[in-house]
Amino acid sequence: MRTIIAMIRFLIRAIWSLVWGLFWTLALSFALVVGVLFFSGKTGSGIDGVSRAAQTVVTQVDAYFHRTGPMLSQGSPSAQEGLATDGHTSTGARWDQATAKVYLDPAMDETFTLAYEEALESWNQTGAFTFQLVTSEEEADILLTEMDDSTVSAAGEAESQTNVLTHRFKRVIVRLNRYYLLNKQYNYSHQRIVNTAEHELGHAIGLDHNEEESVMQSAGSFYSIQARDIEAVRQLYKESE
């Protein structure tokens, strides 16, 4: 009996010192990194500099864990959404008719050109929306291009200008982020790049995120266009028919 109690005591003590040790290691490393940042002079002087240094460390650690989280290759600019294809927020807008003119940026990576072409073809085949390729940027409603941005944890984005009175899009710029999609480390397959392009084109049509088996799933690029997505586009453009 005595030996059992002694063993339990020993175990509790061991676990306690382990937890305590870990806490101190983390606290000291944090203080050390903040100190290094502060004394490098990049974060400013005084108490403001210290707090800015501390903030930088917290942001970096947070970003690190988001990037290496369960959905490694996804990303969202907003931390609360976790890792998603993008941090798209609902615009409530659409085009006047179920059609739009698109222009492919000739300067972008060929992988993206091919992915966009496949994605455009997939959407066109649904019959719910028609993308029409044009040869000059001026006549296009939608510009399809790329970006190289490590500061956002988004695989792509769809930036829209909307007429707030009519809730109609004026112009949309879709960007695929080569920092993630063309980075070997993130291991994006061709299909997932195409899915990402289909997802961003979905936003360019006027679709929002959902958490179903859908091309518009926010933690995405696992699905291509599904029946529910085609139905969502039909619903969105019902009045224009």
Ligand SMILES: [Zn+2]
């Ligand atoms: Zn999205």
